[in-house]
Amino acid sequence: MAPKPKVLATNPVFPETQALLEAHATVEINRSLDPWSYQEVRQRCRDAAGLLVFMNDSIDANFFAACPDLRVIGAALKGFDNIDVQAATDAGVWVTIVPDLLTIPTAELAIGLMLSLGRNIVTGDRNIKANGYSGWRAELYGAGLASATVGIVGFGLVGRAIAERLAGFQCRLLAYDQSVSVALAASWPSVTMTSLEDVMARSDYVVLALPLTDDTRHLINSRTIAAMKRGARLVNPARGSLVDESAVADAIGRGHLAGYAADAFECEDWALEHRPSGIDRRLTDLSAPTVFTPHIGSAVTDVRREIELSAARSILDALAGRVPSGAVNDPGKQLAHAQPAAR
Template sequence: MKPKIVVTQPVHADVLCKLEAAGDVVMNPGPEPWDKQQFHQHLADADALMAFMPDRIDADVLRHAPRLKTIACALKGYDNFDLVACGKAGIAISFVPDLLTEPTAELAIGLAIAAGRHIVAGDRIVRSGRFCGWRPVLYGMGLHRSIVAVVGLGAVGKAIVDRLSGFGCASILGVDPHNPDPRTIPVSLADAVTRADYLLFAVPLTLQTRYLLDEALLAHVKPGVVIVNVGRGSVISEAAIAKGLAQGVVGAYAADVYEMEDWLLPDRPCSIDANLLQSAHTILTPHIGSAVASVRLAIEHRAADNLMQVLAGAAPRDVL
């Protein structure tokens, strides 16, 4: 009997054909995730699972998947997956480590420029019909001659530094005691918030990094700072950011990730802070860091290959 493969989001036809050659595939037509009952039903006799960002895997989920041998995640960050529970269940779990790096760094730069230069507000003015030619409005701040701090110098953080290097920044500060980058000036986060015109966060979510930027630290930021988050939502307190925006201390906030997405946190909020949604000084994108068509296809292929390697009796290339 062919193994059963559960895929929680629709994948490209080429990837689906690859998976169907390895087993019987049950695929969610998407884009909305299955509800808990549907998910558990599909897992009841599944041998392999291809998972995506909306999925949460913990011990309770695994109790409904007694045959599961492997989980191949078409994503990079693993904070929504209980690795200890997977290990205890003997499940090989893999992630795609590198393919998301470049497009996520690219988006971080795009968000920084859009926030600093009031691009969204400018677009609204033109579309409103009120634009009659140049006027002295929407003066902002550019990366050129600005002090930019990159918080988190893993793969994404270093790729952000790659891109910043061509903008003529006054200086690039690096905040990461574990991953120094010789192109940056190493500083503490407390030092960075007092000096930086831009704070760009590319930090994974761990017990140590939750609310790394909170209300207490925001009290010391350089007035008018632009803050960008492309790492994980709960690294930054959205409530604190909203308060900083309202007080005029934070100049702008741009994010591609949100606290509500950090599924394994039992006290996560169920929605984005309403004050962030209503602020005229926020740019909020729907987790599109890797949403480049060619990149997403490559990620799906890599995850499918990891899954098939386990079904063939081998260790997956990207096993964690």
């Protein structure tokens, strides 16, 4: 009997995920909440056929050169900017993602961030816990969502899920997305599709729902922030480097932005060589009008379990010679193209 292939999981996984993988593979798992370094993952993966990766991993061309047995990377993610897909394809390695399970949890968190930021929920909670409570005071006045103009930048699955959930708040909804078809726009009569400049100029809240690409990195910068209406609030449940955090801190300091809420940060976009080492301290000061969560957009227990299982099934499919679900490349075609023509 042939030995089972090795599958490496770079972060702790649910027992169900481990059991599924162990039925078909020898499994090595990082059981600590502290992530392995790039070098350690590469070293442990040298004899692995499958790799289950998460948000805190970065996979580049040098990684594939050191892992000749690798056949598939299953990302428990929707975004895959931390994986060099072209290098994977060149190395004959499948890359799979989980494209839809993160949509609703991320949209829900976006609404929570908007409410927390506008209504000073986190500040109120912190004040009571630090100082106790003796009754109402005329303080912490904020902004609600009812009748607010909300601009959604990016109108894919997450952007549309955010719009759907905001409908109950009677918001005026604007959206910007260059890739939206006329038919899709027509199917959302409650949303006005417009330019990025118009979204910025008219919105009380701007919510980001974009992937991180070369074109979207620092889409929110000093210039686009200056185009926002004074007193607007910015919400980022997507990718940290969509936003120039230093520019946001400057705008809050000038009083141009009324607040910033985020679930993702520049410092964790591991594939970017010149990312900052942490969050701008002006934004994490307790007096700053900010609300931050530690990248918990998909952190709903049942959802995370199914995300892992979906990624694990894709790994097992690829190892069994089947086309895996959620594939973002096709190394088989690349390899076939590289073969010399038959004589």
